[in-house]
Amino acid sequence: xxxxxxxxxxxxxxxxxxxxxxxxxxxxxxxxxxxxxxxxxxxxxxxxxxxxxxxxxxxxxxxxxxxxxxxxxxxxxxxxxxxxxxxxxxxxxxxxxxxxxxxxxxxxxxxxxxxxxxxxxxxxxxxxxxxxxxxxxxxxxxxxxxxxxxxxxxxxxxxxxxxxxxxxxxxxxxxxxxxxxxxxxxxxxxxxxxxxxxxxxxxxxxxxxxxxxxxxxxxxxxxxxxxxxxxxxxxxxxxxxxxxxxxxxxxxxxxxxxxxxxxxxxxxxxxxxxxxxxxxxxxxxxxxxxxxxxx
Numbered sequence: 001x002x003x004x005x006x007x008x009x010x011x012x013x014x015x016x017x018x019x020x021x022x023x024x025x026x027x028x029x030x031x032x033x034x035x036x037x038x039x040x041x042x043x044x045x046x047x048x049x050x051x052x053x054x055x056x057x058x059x060x061x062x063x064x065x066x067x068x069x070x071x072x073x074x075x076x077x078x079x080x081x082x083x084x085x086x087x088x089x090x091x092x093x094x095x096x097x098x099x100x101x102x103x104x105x106x107x108x109x110x111x112x113x114x115x116x117x118x119x120x121x122x123x124x125x126x127x128x129x130x131x132x133x134x135x136x137x138x139x140x141x142x143x144x145x146x147x148x149x150x151x152x153x154x155x156x157x158x159x160x161x162x163x164x165x166x167x168x169x170x171x172x173x174x175x176x177x178x179x180x181x182x183x184x185x186x187x188x189x190x191x192x193x194x195x196x197x198x199x200x201x202x203x204x205x206x207x208x209x210x211x212x213x214x215x216x217x218x219x220x221x222x223x224x225x226x227x228x229x230x231x232x233x234x235x236x237x238x239x240x241x242x243x244x245x246x247x248x249x250x251x252x253x254x255x256x257x258x259x260x261x262x263x264x265x266x267x268x269x270x271x272x273x274x275x276x277x278x279x280x281x282x283x284x285x286x287x288x289x290x291x292x293x294x295x
């Protein structure tokens with residue numbers, strides 16, 4: 001018997017939909033494992049948690065009922081199992097949970113028949129080193145953010161690429177994002193949209209002091225090191241916007257591509273560009289032609 005995992009947001013509508021989905025799947029001969037939304041953990045010394053907190057490896061796929069926050073939480077349960085995940089939107093925006101809840105059962109009809117493809121998404125690991133010891137580590141799908149916790153003062157963020165000094169960002173903060181995260185906080189900060197197939201990393205300063213500090217795309221093979229100055233004592237490091245910790249000038253923040261990836265289910269007939277157009281509300285008349293005129 002195939003087993004299917006369901007991660008559900010702690011919300012009445014989501015719980016009711018999960019129960020409806022469980023009944024539907026059970027009637028078709030599937031075993032269903034339902035898990036409530038995984039709360040953000042206390043920042044760990046380890047990039048992956050132990051096997052007790054990991055999704056069972058025999059799950060055929062996992063359905064996530066909620067918003068993008070629920071999806072990001074579920075990634076911590078999936079970890080490095082390689083289990084495909086399908087996001088169903090019951091939130092406000094739903095860039096990761098791209099399947100509308102109204103289409104849940106038609107989409108599931110295809111998924112249980114293996115009528116889908118998967119799209120591989122890279123993750124980042126971020127380690128905090130202090131006095132030669134690793135004091136924190138998290139694996140993220142969207143981004144790692146360094147920013148000032150309070151007061152309208154800029155941070156001084158020394159940034160290195162593969163141990164080569166890049167620049168000191170004088171800004172409200174710095175976002176280090178995956179292609180998946182390029183449509184999240186990084187996009188709001190003026191960063192570019194990166195197709196997930198490129199597997200690059202983007203550095204986007206938040207409200208930089210000088211206009212010459214622009215977003216930078218680097219290969220996914222690099223190691224990024226970040227240090228802040230002693231005067232920037234009220235600086236916070238955030239992982240996927242869900243958990244974080246205070247950092248000081250004594251800390252080195254090491255960010256690089258994680259050794260494992262997440263496999264997002266994409267139903268046939270729906271491309272990444274379809275999602276962009278729908279979520280970003282891009283418009284324009286198909287077939288319109290711009291004809292130059294003589295001046």
